[in-house]
Amino acid sequence: MYKLLLCWRYLRTRWIALASVVSVMLGVATMIVVNAVMAGFSHEMQTRIHGILSDLVFESHSLSGFQDPKWHMEEIERAAGDQIAGMTPTVAVPAMLSFQVRGQWLTRQVMFIGIDETTHAMVSDFGSYLQHPANRQQLSFALRDGGYDTSDSQADGAAGENGPKRPALESAGWPHRRMRVAREKLWRERETARGAAAGQPARPVDQQVDAVLAATSPTADPASVSPTADPASVSPTADPAAVGPTADGTAASPAADGAPAVPPAAERRDPFRAARPDEGLTMDPAKEQFTGIVPGIGLASFRDSEGVDRFLVLPGDDVKITFPTAGTPPKAVSDTFTIVDFYESKMSEYDSNFVFVPIAALQRMRGMIDPQSGIASVNSIQIRLKPGANLDAVRDRLRKAFPAEMYAISTWRDKQGPLLSAVDMEMAVLNILLFMIIAVAGFGILAIFFMIVVEKTRDIGILKSLGAGSSGIAGIFLGYGLFLGLVGAGVGLALGLAITWNINTIRAGVEWCTGQRVFDPSIYYFFKIPTIVNPVTIAWIIAGAVAIAVASSVLPALRAARLHPVEALRHD
Amino acid sequence: MTDAATGEAILRVVDVRKSYRSGGGTLEVLRGVDFTLEPGGFVAVVGQSGSGKSTLLHLMGLLDAPDSGEVHLGGERIDNVSASRRDRLRNTAIGMVFQSYHLLPELDALENVLAPLMVRHGVWEWLRVRADARERARGLLDRFGLGGRLHHTPRQLSGGEMQRVAIARALVAEPRVLLADEPTGNLDEASGAGILDALCELNARDGLSIVLVTHDAAIARRAASVVRLAAGRVAGA
Numbered sequence: 001m002y003k004l005l006l007c008w009r010y011l012r013t014r015w016i017a018l019a020s021v022v023s024v025m026l027g028v029a030t031m032i033v034v035n036a037v038m039a040g041f042s043h044e045m046q047t048r049i050h051g052i053l054s055d056l057v058f059e060s061h062s063l064s065g066f067q068d069p070k071w072h073m074e075e076i077e078r079a080a081g082d083q084i085a086g087m088t089p090t091v092a093v094p095a096m097l098s099f100q101v102r103g104q105w106l107t108r109q110v111m112f113i114g115i116d117e118t119t120h121a122m123v124s125d126f127g128s129y130l131q132h133p134a135n136r137q138q139l140s141f142a143l144r145d146g147g148y149d150t151s152d153s154q155a156d157g158a159a160g161e162n163g164p165k166r167p168a169l170e171s172a173g174w175p176h177r178r179m180r181v182a183r184e185k186l187w188r189e190r191e192t193a194r195g196a197a198a199g200q201p202a203r204p205v206d207q208q209v210d211a212v213l214a215a216t217s218p219t220a221d222p223a224s225v226s227p228t229a230d231p232a233s234v235s236p237t238a239d240p241a242a243v244g245p246t247a248d249g250t251a252a253s254p255a256a257d258g259a260p261a262v263p264p265a266a267e268r269r270d271p272f273r274a275a276r277p278d279e280g281l282t283m284d285p286a287k288e289q290f291t292g293i294v295p296g297i298g299l300a301s302f303r304d305s306e307g308v309d310r311f312l313v314l315p316g317d318d319v320k321i322t323f324p325t326a327g328t329p330p331k332a333v334s335d336t337f338t339i340v341d342f343y344e345s346k347m348s349e350y351d352s353n354f355v356f357v358p359i360a361a362l363q364r365m366r367g368m369i370d371p372q373s374g375i376a377s378v379n380s381i382q383i384r385l386k387p388g389a390n391l392d393a394v395r396d397r398l399r400k401a402f403p404a405e406m407y408a409i410s411t412w413r414d415k416q417g418p419l420l421s422a423v424d425m426e427m428a429v430l431n432i433l434l435f436m437i438i439a440v441a442g443f444g445i446l447a448i449f450f451m452i453v454v455e456k457t458r459d460i461g462i463l464k465s466l467g468a469g470s471s472g473i474a475g476i477f478l479g480y481g482l483f484l485g486l487v488g489a490g491v492g493l494a495l496g497l498a499i500t501w502n503i504n505t506i507r508a509g510v511e512w513c514t515g516q517r518v519f520d521p522s523i524y525y526f527f528k529i530p531t532i533v534n535p536v537t538i539a540w541i542i543a544g545a546v547a548i549a550v551a552s553s554v555l556p557a558l559r560a561a562r563l564h565p566v567e568a569l570r571h572d
Numbered sequence: 573m574t575d576a577a578t579g580e581a582i583l584r585v586v587d588v589r590k591s592y593r594s595g596g597g598t599l600e601v602l603r604g605v606d607f608t609l610e611p612g613g614f615v616a617v618v619g620q621s622g623s624g625k626s627t628l629l630h631l632m633g634l635l636d637a638p639d640s641g642e643v644h645l646g647g648e649r650i651d652n653v654s655a656s657r658r659d660r661l662r663n664t665a666i667g668m669v670f671q672s673y674h675l676l677p678e679l680d681a682l683e684n685v686l687a688p689l690m691v692r693h694g695v696w697e698w699l700r701v702r703a704d705a706r707e708r709a710r711g712l713l714d715r716f717g718l719g720g721r722l723h724h725t726p727r728q729l730s731g732g733e734m735q736r737v738a739i740a741r742a743l744v745a746e747p748r749v750l751l752a753d754e755p756t757g758n759l760d761e762a763s764g765a766g767i768l769d770a771l772c773e774l775n776a777r778d779g780l781s782i783v784l785v786t787h788d789a790a791i792a793r794r795a796a797s798v799v800r801l802a803a804g805r806v807a808g809a
Contacts, residue, residue: 001698002690009678462674465635466688466741467663469656565635569674 002463003472007479010452017484020448023441024488024545025495031434031541032496032533037503038427039537040530045423048347051125053412054088056395059380061408063093064326065368069378076381079401083389086122089378090115091362095323097299097355101312108299110355112323114362114378117141123384126356130294131169131342132315141292141358143316143340146173152344166301168311177316177338181286290318291361292340298352300342305517315339321355326368326377335365438545442552445484449477449556460560461568470561477560481553485546493542497533504528580647582781583609583632583749588641588651590627601627603804604641609749612779614772616795618786623801625785626753632783633668633751634658646748663692667742671754673734675726681737682722685709688745705744712740716770732763739770749781750774756791768794 011017058076060066069089076087095112098105117139121127130136131148148169171179301311313319318338324330337357345351359378363369368377385394391411398409413420453460460473499506507518507529519529585607591600601624609615619625630636631643634650643651650661675684683690689705690698698705713719716736726734735755742750752771756764772794774780784795792798800807 001693001695002687004695005683005690006676006678013678458674459676459678462676463687463691464659465633465662465668465670465674466691467659467661468691469659472691566630569635569670 002468003475003479006476007483010456010476010480011483011487014452016448016451017480020441020445020549021484021488021491023444024438024485024549025492027434027438027441028489028492028541028545029496029499030437031431032493032538033499033503034430034434035427035537035541036496036500036531036533037529038423038430039532039534042423042427043532044530045347046420048345049416049419050412051129052345052347052350053415054123054382055385055389055391055412056383056398057380057408057410057412057415058383058398058402059408059410060378061406063324063330063379064328065091065377065379066406067370067377068375069381072381075401076383076398080394080397083385083394084383085386086119086384088116088119088123088382089359089380090120090382091359091366091368091377091379093323093362093366093379095321095355097295097319097321099313099317099319106312108352110295110299110321111353112321112362113354113356114359115356116359120382123382126343129343129345131297131344132173135341139294139341141294141340143177143289143292143338144173146171146175148172148315148341166309166311168309168314172315174316176314177289178286180316285318289338289340290336291338291357293319293321293337294341294343294356295319295339296351296354297342297344298348299355300339313339315341321357323362323366326366333365435544438548441488441545442548445481445549446552446555449481449553450559452480453477453556453560456560457563457568457571460563461565461571464563464565465569473563474557474561477553477557478550481550481557482546484553485549488549489542489545492545493538496538500531500533503531580611581608581644582611582613582646583607583783584642584644585628585632586642586644588628588631588638588643590624590631590636590638601804602631602638605801605804605806607632607799607806609781609783611781612775614775614782614784614796616784616786616792616798617801618789618792618798619801619807620787624804625787625801628801629751629753629783629785632749633666634662663688664745665748667745667747667750669735669738669742669750669752669755671757673726673731673738673758675734675737675741677726680723680725681713681718681729681733682706682709684726684737685713685740685744687741692745709740709744712743713737716740730763731759732766735759735763735767736770739767739774743774743780749783752782752784754786755784756786756788764791 058072066072073087073089077084091114093112095110096107097110098107100106115126121139127136127139130139131153132144133147133149133153134140134144136153148166150166150169152166297309300313301309303309316339318336320334320336322332322334325333343351343354343356360376363376363378369375370377385391391413395409395411395414402409463473463476510516510518585605587604587606588602589600589604590602591598593599601622605624605628607615607617607628617625617628627636631638631651634643638651641651642649645661645665650658653661676687679687686705686709689701689709693701710719710722713722713736716739718733718736718740721729721733726737729737735758739755750771755771756767759767768791771782771784775782775796782795784791786792
């Protein structure tokens with residue numbers, strides 16, 4: 001009983017011991033906060049990666065892919081069908097994305113991925129990363145008539161309010177496209193007017209022909225007759241050489257004003273025009289689109305220091321993409337595409353790299369469809385497993401079923417292995433370092449306890465003269481260490497949890513005080529610091545802290561226990 | 573006390589020797605001391621500083637072990653028993669009072685008196701016996717005129733009061749022998765006389781066996797018998 005009483009009294013009267021309580025407390029609080037934030041980041045990252053990648057990826061080693069995905073999917077189904085929830089074929093090739101910003105061509109290296117718009121959302125969280133609410137329900141590569149989110153749809157609750165503002169997306173879609181076309185037209189007209197005013201009239205012969213045409217053609221629109229209306233000569237986005245047939249057929253309606261006749265002026269300038277179909281010339285960019293693509297948002301935007309996303313291009317704009325054809329050697333081909341949405345997984349690696357396109361269009365453009373049989377090739381098949389299925393077991397089953405020389409079969413963890421293990425490693429190292437803080441606190445306890453033992457030598461002698469045994473004396477100091485550890489860990493736990501749960505408020509406070517951005521959303525792509533409080537981790541931290549406190553009181557306790565009673569009593 | 577009935581000596585020291593290593597050589601403090609305390613006896617051990625009287629008391633109080641010789645308490649040889657038995661005997665059979673009181677500064681008067689009982693009992697046992705123990709400790713402090721100072725810490729007490737608390741503490745476990753080492757050494761004359769009176773009364777009224785170590789012949793005269801130590805040997809009464 002005396003042990004408890006004396007522990008309690010020492011705890012209350014020895015304020016120096018509180019120094020060690022504080023160090024234990026700070027160590028525990030720091031570990032809890034850091035672990036919660038690291039776990040939050042790690043979880044956020046894994047969710048994102050897993051959301052982007054499907055559970056299993058079945059891919060060909062060759063860039064040209066493998067033929068007949070349907071047969072492959074049936075084989076996969078036969079090998080591990082009981083575990084599989086969904087499959088979708090994809091074609092992925094490296095490509096160059098080019099677009100014009102203020103007259104400058106920007107070119108970026110991208111991964112050009114052909115996806116099946118009806119089934120792709122089944123194997124990953126692809127759908128939820130899009131910016132148009134309707135596309136999140138069911139992706140369509142047809143340009144939407146406005147209605148894109150102007151704030152981050154993935155930010156929840158109050159964070160959404162503080163999330164990035166995207167005022168530019170307000171007008172995205174068809175309104176933006178129409179406005180752009182109209183503006184380009186106006187600009188061209190003004191240029192023409194300016195050219196005329198500068199005394200550079202069109203050639204007299206052309207003027208004569210135009211005048212004749214205007215007089216003889218009852219339906220002719222003055223704009224289409226104007227020599228500058230030829231898209232081939234002025235509009236970089238509607239270059240007839242690059243214009244392919246629209247893939248989805250939504251833009252097939254002929255332009256009303258361009259339809260009636262091929263302007264002879266254009267024919268005169270392009271003597272081969274007669275040998276080519278009308279398609280390029282009948283395209284009206286204000287009413288039609290090219291093949292739709294969904295680029296990663298990082299390719300098209302940047303976040304300024306205010307957290308507002310600024311866009312270089314918008315849904316409705318046209319871009320050029322250059323990519324290799326299938327076959328050996330691959331040849332580079334280019335085509336024009338219309339952005340229909342943005343993909344935002346919040347993993348900048350993907351958001352600034354991926355461009356999605358309808359798989360059928362990509363297969364056709366790359367020449368991946370066998371002209372005789374009409375069977376298409378694909379690069380890979382994305383597989384989603386049923387909940388609870390064993391990822392590695394299914395992968396191994398598939399690896400047994402398909403020759404490894406031809407196919408690579410990997411889980412999403414395999415694909416991101418280095419990244420995931422780097423994060424785990426980082427966490428482990430950080431924990432070791434932080435635990436050293438508590439170990440330092442342990443040495444503090446050791447020193448303070450030695451001091452207390454020296455100070456209390458006479459009391460120890462007294463207790464021994466009253467019949468207290470060595471183990472009892474040691475018990476006082478071990479119990480004292482346990483008390484300090486428990487109190488330190490308890491207060492540290494409370495402090496750590498308080499900080500963790502209010503970390504975003506604290507961050508805002510610190511930012512307000514210092515004027516510095518502590519957590520820059522333009523780097524991390526999420527707007528609040530994610531935290532996960534794991535009870536098991538906390539239990540380990542507390543157990544470790546208490547163990548260190550007790551362990552560091554062992555030596556002083558042994559010393560106290562070994563004191564000779566007579567000498568202890570004589571100690572001043 | 574029960575030992576009185578058996579007629580056996582309550583405390584018997586036979587030819588004990590004790591030396592300490594100091595510096596290069598050894599210092600022989602006790603060189604064959606024999607000593608007997610009859611039940612209900614009151615023996616004063618006198619001698620000059622360094623004569624070994626405190627060492628003898630420590631051997632009898634089991635705070636130290638002799639190099640040779642025997643110490644018997646109520647017929648049981650106690651100089652060679654296990655450490656836990658020694659602790660137990662110190663706690664139950666022997667009460668000690670020291671010159672410089674040796675109270676625990678963190679505890680108040682009542683808790684200091686209760687300390688031997690708290691040492692004896694574990695937490696759960698203590699909760700059971702606590703009320704009785706407190707009653708007993710209060711009674712002892714009352715008896716020594718400290719009924720109003722139960723919750724004063726040693727720092728708030730005078731020397732005489734502290735020594736009375738120390739005596740109460742020595743008695744709370746109902747020991748068979750009380751060993752007092754210069755109990756009046758740090759006190760003024762009046763307080764010292766009060767302490768001495770209290771010891772005499774304990775011996776006379778309660779029949780408590782007492783060994784009193786002192787260098788003061790006047791104090792020694794209050795005891796029933798006197799043992800004189802000189803140079804580590806009994807020099808005669």
